Amino acid sequence: MAAQVSTETKPYDTINVTPMLDLAYVLLVVFILMTTASVQGLTITLPKPSNKPATEKHELVIVQVAANGQLLVNGAALSLPEVERQLVQARSRDPKMSVAIKGDATAAYEQVVQVIDLCNRLAIDMGLVTARIGT
Template sequence: MQISNEAKPYDTINVTPMLDLAYVLLVVFILMTTASVQGLNISMPKPSNKPSTEKHELKIVQVLADGGVLLNGVGLSFAELEQQLQRARAADAQMSVAIKGDARSQYQHVVAVVDLCNKLQVNMGLVTARIGT
């Protein structure tokens, strides 16, 4: 028997070293990205054990479909609404207004009430409802 020194061509590729390299690169990438991410420092307010004894007035302004305005269920003109809110603001500077707009009302009527509250510097919020309720 004679041994030949001829090199045989490879018919398969050994992918194990490539997979080892890919896993090492993946681990390095994960470690580097998690090391570079910094958290935000947030100082949360501490809760008070005392219940709030401050009570401020809440006015509910409803904008009807026809553009009419109700203040706590009483119909008013826009000028009367402004006077009532000015009086309430003078009595309690921290008073709030909840604005409820009818779904069929024109948007400009609701915006007019919001603008009035901004002009009078009154705390306000828009009342929303879930769809289907």
């Protein structure tokens, strides 16, 4: 007796995804190449710095807020109303004067805000002085 060979074919229960992955990789490479090619062709007009040196010099008043809340104007200890008087006098001498506010890291934030509010009320340009990390 000879063994009978089955002529039935079994359906596949798995799908070969290798051709689909190859197509996905090719599409990914094409997308990357087209994206970088379009970005390299982008033209941007950047602003140019002026070569003219600043000839105008305006008065700078330094207001420091110490850790204990004391206010110092150019090194002299003053109260808030005295600071206001100093700033008004400085602005009358130079209308384009500015104030640099140096607040100690451990100072009460309220004192720094009072100086900022004072500068805003007097319409004086101001800036906060910070230290670089690691210095």
